[in-house]
Amino acid sequence: MKKLIGHFTVLCLTTLVMNHCNAQRQGTSAEEGGQDIIIPFTISEANNIIFRVVLNGTDSLNLYFDTGGTDLVLRHAAIKERTTLLEGKNEAYQEEDYEPLQELNTLELGSLVWDSLTVYPVGVGPLEADGHFGWDLFENKIVELDYDRGEMIIHQALPAKLDDYAKLEIEYSHTLFCIQTSLQINDETYPARYLFDTGFQRSIILDKELRAKNGFPDDLPVIKESKLRNGAGEEFINKVVRVERVCFADLCAENVPIQLLSTPNPARFETHILGNELLKRFNTILDFQNHFVYLKGNSLMDEVYVDAAKE
Helix, strand or coil: CCCCCEEECCCEECCCCCCCCCCCCCCCCCCCCCCCEEEECEECCCCCEEEEEEECCCEEEEEEEECCCCCEEEEHHHHHHHCCCCCCCCCCCCCCCCCCCCCCEEEEECCEEEEEECEEEECCCCCCCCEEEEHHHHCCCEEEEECCCCEEEEECCCCCCCCCCEEEECEEECCEEEEEEEEEECCEEEEEEEEECCCCCCCEEECHHHHHHCCCCCCCCEEEEEEEEECCCCEEEEEEEEEEEEEECCEEEEEEEEEECCCCCCCCCCCEEECHHHHCCEEEEEECCCCEEEEEECCCCCCCCHHHCCC
16 A cells, blocks of 8 residues: 655645455445435635535534545544544554554435445544545546535436536546546646546646656746645645646636646556645536546636735
8 A cells, every 4th residue: 555645734645545446345235215315515715625524424524525535534633533443443553654554434414325345544634624535436436526515425426417517537547537537838838637636626637757757847936935845744845837728628727827746646546636725716516437537627627726816
């Protein structure tokens, strides 16, 4: 199992890569007679998608949905202070990151129930959440994120009217998923693969090696610098620049500030990273049955980016 967290001073990037199989995680769900399931969520000031969940029928927690991660991950503080996971169990617990706790657990999200999940502890993460759950809990499902209404909808079938959505094929890699995205700068287009990561709280991070390979310009005006801290506590500085357009097929966001990664890629494979400060501007359908992402601009499109202003 590979494990990694990148933590920013003002944001948190969590890209968790785990090798798992169905024998290790038998996630199931209780669905309501063929009806779509609607589950409310809130968006934190740091752009995390926060859900209220119940662990093991007793412990009420706030977890964020991290499409750049897998499995069920809880912060050490939450495990000790907000759960019963250590009551007469897990005697070997030593606050080691990603060392799985003993015994399997149930998780309730609205009317969805998973009955055989392993909990992976971690030391860092957004303070407004007790941990996160990954995209793989929704394998073979159709998941809509409606940011205008603050709702996740689990569809029993793909919605019929999708003509005004951009449709992008999912590419799976290292237990995660990516889509093709292009940047437009001075009449030049730079297409590439991007990790779809709602757990990253800013707009975009561009991989250093991929920038060089794709001829991405290295002379764009720098808006500011952003401090990054990895899981080992080491700090790095990323330059923030502005691109004219970020496009998903024919659907584009304009004047987007992006970070230029100066360190090894936290995804641990060759990809750029899309974060939720950008992704929340698009109502989204994640079709894990047919392996497509659908995006449509929403009411958040003109919201000011945190990195847009100079410090």
